[in-house]
Amino acid sequence: QVQLVESGGGVVQPGRSLRLSCAASGFTFSRYGMHWVRQAPGKGLEWVAVISYDGRNENYADSVKGRFTISRDYSKNTLYLQMNSLRVEDTAVYYCARDGPGDSSGWYSGFFDYWGQGTLVTVSS
Amino acid sequence: DIVMTQSPDSLAVSLGERATINCKSSQSVLYSSNNKNYLAWYQQKPGQPPKLLIYWASTRESGVPDRFSGSGSGTDFTLTISSLQAEDVAVYYCQQFYTGPVTFGGGTKVEI
Numbered sequence: 001q002v003q004l005v006e007s008g009g010g011v012v013q014p015g016r017s018l019r020l021s022c023a024a025s026g027f028t029f030s031r032y033g034m035h036w037v038r039q040a041p042g043k044g045l046e047w048v049a050v051i052s053y054d055g056r057n058e059n060y061a062d063s064v065k066g067r068f069t070i071s072r073d074y075s076k077n078t079l080y081l082q083m084n085s086l087r088v089e090d091t092a093v094y095y096c097a098r099d100g101p102g103d104s105s106g107w108y109s110g111f112f113d114y115w116g117q118g119t120l121v122t123v124s125s
Numbered sequence: 126d127i128v129m130t131q132s133p134d135s136l137a138v139s140l141g142e143r144a145t146i147n148c149k150s151s152q153s154v155l156y157s158s159n160n161k162n163y164l165a166w167y168q169q170k171p172g173q174p175p176k177l178l179i180y181w182a183s184t185r186e187s188g189v190p191d192r193f194s195g196s197g198s199g200t201d202f203t204l205t206i207s208s209l210q211a212e213d214v215a216v217y218y219c220q221q222f223y224t225g226p227v228t229f230g231g232g233t234k235v236e237i
Contacts, residue, residue, distance in 0.1 A: 045167075045175065045218055045229040061226050095174050110222030111165040113186065115174035125139060 002026040002114045004096050009119030012086055015114040022116055023094030024080040029077040032052075033099035035072060038092035039118075046092075049081065050058050050099070052107050059108075064090075086123045093118040127151050127221050133147075138235065144206040146233045148219035154198045156223065157205035163223035166195055166204045168233075170215045179204065211237065 009018040022034070036048040047062045054077040058070055067084040092115050095118045100107025128151040138144040154163045162182035167175040177186045179195035182202055192207040206213055214237060219230040 005163070007132070020232070042167075044231050047227045047229075057224060060145050064195070080176070100177065100180060102163075103161065105159070109228045111177065111180050111220060112167075113180075118174055 002069045002098065004098065004114060004116035006094065006096055006116045006119040009036050009094065009121045011122045011124060013125055014086060014088055014123055016086055017082070017084045018086060018121060020081040020083065020094055020096075020119060022079045022081075024079065024096075024098075027098070030074050031074075033080045034070075034072060035078075035097045035099060035108075035112060037095045037097050037112065037115075038090075039095070040089075040092045043092075048094070048117070050108050050110075051079070054057075057107050083121070086121075088123050091121060126226055127154070127220055127228050128183070128226050129221055129230035131204040131217075131219060132234050133158075133233060135199060135236065137237065138206075138209045140211065140237060144209050144213070144235055145226050146204040146217050146219075146235070148197075148202040148204070148230050150200045150223075154221045154223035155199050156157065156177050162198050162202070163221055164195075164197070164202050165220045165222060166193075167218045167220065168213075168215045175218065206235070209235070209237070 003025045005023045010012045043080045067085045071080045096116045097112035098114040100109045100111040100113040130149045132218045158184045164182040166179040169175040216232045
């Protein structure tokens with residue numbers, strides 16, 4: 001069965017960096033685009049970033065562009081999110097999610113058919 | 126960005142009764158070339174990640190009970206739970222994937 005397991009969250013001071021990981025299993029990792037989606041405490045969902053199945057394309061929310069980098073390691077079946085220059089407003093549970101079955105109209109579908117359990121990032125001085 | 130507006134913010138429904146959640150997009154999410162609405166619905170129970178229920182506005186994800194149904198087109202969409210069960214207590218989100226950035230509605234909390 002599909003499993004996505006995030007790790008790497010924690011408490012970090014504003015301006016510092018953190019790297020999140022998402023270990024994928026139960027499917028062919030190299031065939032799917034992957035996303036990060038976050039949820040601030042008690043709030044709604046916000047899409048953060050996407051990487052294509054082959055790693056050649058990336059896209060980011062404006063709120064994190066230039067600070068966050070999404071990447072993937074096929075040898076480890078792992079998705080990453082490098083977060084630099086963290087801000088208080090980045091505090092959230094970060095979920096990795098698999099890109100859903102699209103219609104080939106773009107390089108990703110943009111909806112999410114499997115989600116991990118999430119990892120909490122708290123940015124605080 | 127496309128703004129997704131859900132209503133109501135919360136609703137209380139008796140067991141076995143119908144629950145209806147509305148979602149409105151600030152622009153059409155219907156792609157005319159394939160007549161598909163790029164709209165998904167998710168269910169999030171407390172302490173859990175979201176779970177995909179519906180995509181293409183009305184296609185039920187595998188394993189989702191048939192009491193969940195999605196309808197609508199263009200800018201106005203509805204998620205219906207035909208006969209509410211205790212395990213359906215959750216927050217429900219709509220999401221457009223018509224254009225980037227993909228965006229979510231604010232959520233609707235369903236209670237008994």
